[in-house]
Amino acid sequence: MPGHKGSGPLGCEALDITEIAGADSLYEDSGILRESEQNAAQLFGARDTFYSAEGSSLCIRAMVYLALLRRPERPWILAARNAHRVFLQTCMLLGADIAWLFDESEAFSLCRTMVSPEHLAQVLSQHIAYPPAAVYVTSPDYLGNENDVAALAAVAHRFGVPLLVDNAHGAYLKFLSGSRHPMDCGADLCCDSAHKTLPVLTGGACLHVGKMAPPEFSAAGKRAMALFGSTSPSYLILASLDAGNGRLSSDWPEKLAGWVTLLSRARKEIAAMGWNVLRSDPLKLTIEPGSRGWRGTELAEQLRKAGIECEYADPDDTVMMLTPNNRPEDLEQILLCLSKIPSRAPLTRPDLYLPPPEVAMPPRDCLMVPSERIPAAESEGRILASATVSCPPAVPAVVCGERISREAVQIFRYYGTEDVLVVKE
Ligand SMILES: Cc1ncc(COP(=O)(O)O)c(C=O)c1O
Structure with a gap:
């Protein structure tokens, strides 16, 4: 072998x-x-x-x-x-x-x-x-x-x-x-x-x-x-x-320091264009584009058309991750693309709220119970059987064993979750 x-x-x-x-x-x-x-x-x-x-x-x-x-x-x-x-x-x-x-x-x-x-x-x-x-x-x-x-x-x-x-x-x-x-x-x-x-x-x-x-x-x-x-x-x-x-152990930390400076300068330039740049760890560039009329996923699509692949996007945020292995031109390309995207009417963010979840079944019991897939819109009141979340971000809004609340259904809708696996009744 x-x-x-x-x-x-x-x-x-x-x-x-x-x-x-x-x-x-x-x-x-x-x-x-x-x-x-x-x-x-x-x-x-x-x-x-x-x-x-x-x-x-x-x-x-x-x-x-x-x-x-x-x-x-x-x-x-x-x-x-x-x-x-x-x-x-x-x-x-x-x-x-x-x-x-x-x-x-x-x-x-x-x-x-x-x-x-x-x-x-x-x-x-x-x-x-x-x-x-x-x-x-x-x-x-x-x-x-x-x-x-x-x-x-x-x-x-x-x-x-x-x-x-x-x-x-x-x-x-x-x-x-x-x-x-x-x-x-x-x-x-x-x-x-x-x-x-x-x-x-x-x-x-x-x-x-x-x-x-x-x-x-x-x-x-x-x-x-x-x-x-x-x-x-x-x-x-x-x-x-x-x-x-x-x-x-060689010059990578030095290169990293250079990139941290470049990125912190870029964040200021992007904010000066009118984009809402969120505070983040030094190698991430996280933009909340709603104030300029774009959903996070739409901004990611615009960037993709310019040859820039984001790390993650959801309705609210667009996240790019850069490292010292990027080229300075990559950052220039991001700045240029963002400068060309027009402003639209600001979007309002819905008030999503997840009440303290009701644990109807210990999560470990969900592993073996019979389950069925149903439309997320019809899942209120049912017990989630499996955390149906893709990666990224692989963070479930509702955890298995929890009863799905009305508010959780709204969250599913907002994040585009179409169906969920629930415990069979
Ligand atoms: C916060 C977090 N933890 C753990 C993981 C799993 O890491 P890996 O892909 O290296 O297995 C990921 C993957 O995206 C992650 O975002």
Whole structure:
């Protein structure tokens, strides 16, 4: 193996090896892969780093498992609501309950859940007798909102609870002139989709264990990754993670600093054209184009016609992600295109609101119940059986086991969800 024997139409086949002598074996590593992971741990300021050739998705599964290992009886996790669907699916598979932290502002946003340290402290203080196995937050989110991870870590630790961070979008935060990476903010575990913002092939990701994290996270980290990972991880992706370490140790941080300056200047120029540019993490360009009469998805379409592919768009927002591997001309092209798009009558944003959801069934019970697909418009009162959300952003508005409210149906309509899988009655 592999069947292509090192040659083929892609040109990369020669690098696509398997566990041959000298190549080490990811889940029993003691050679070059172990050494490369140790290099990554040093680079990211982690006690341990475990490679994933299956994205942050694999790391999230491992994070949840590790948290539950320390509290296997009646486990529950306190999680910010904008969690990626993999988090939810893993809790279902492992039988963990979830209590949600909702965004503290009234207005509904699918992607954003800002959690203040005060709110976290207040919720944790209600559960002193039986605290959660972990607090779980996503930061940065798909729009580029960042939670105050350092403050949240301090609160979680005050209550003796580890903090897990979905940092899929923020691997590069380590290389800013002042690091904002979760490992430097006191998180116990975090996942980085290296492939999203670093010069790494798609699928390359890392699970990092914080220097002050419970020792079991290091001891069982590899086992946790092996539990969910393929026994044939891609060496092409692993080699790319290793090569990425080399580039991150050379002039990449300097290039990043240059791009952060370029992007912050570009944001000002775009705002001066009349576009509403949202505050975001430094590598995202998030525009809320409603004030100029465009829906986020329509603006993305205009940009696409000019050869610019956005990362994400929904009715309200258009998100572009740039990295030091873009060319300065790419940014020029974005500015030129935005300058040519005419202004139209402003759009009003509907007042979407999601009332505290009624949990009609524990999410884990939804895995095996008979279900049926029905039009979302007719789903009020039914129990959601599966989080039917595509990626991006893969953040479900309603979580399985919850009864679908009238307000949730409005949210489905607004985000273009046509049908949903509900529990059969
Ligand atoms: C916030 C967030 N978490 C996790 C993931 C999963 O990451 P990956 O695609 O690396 O498996 C994504 C993917 O888009 C994401 O946006």
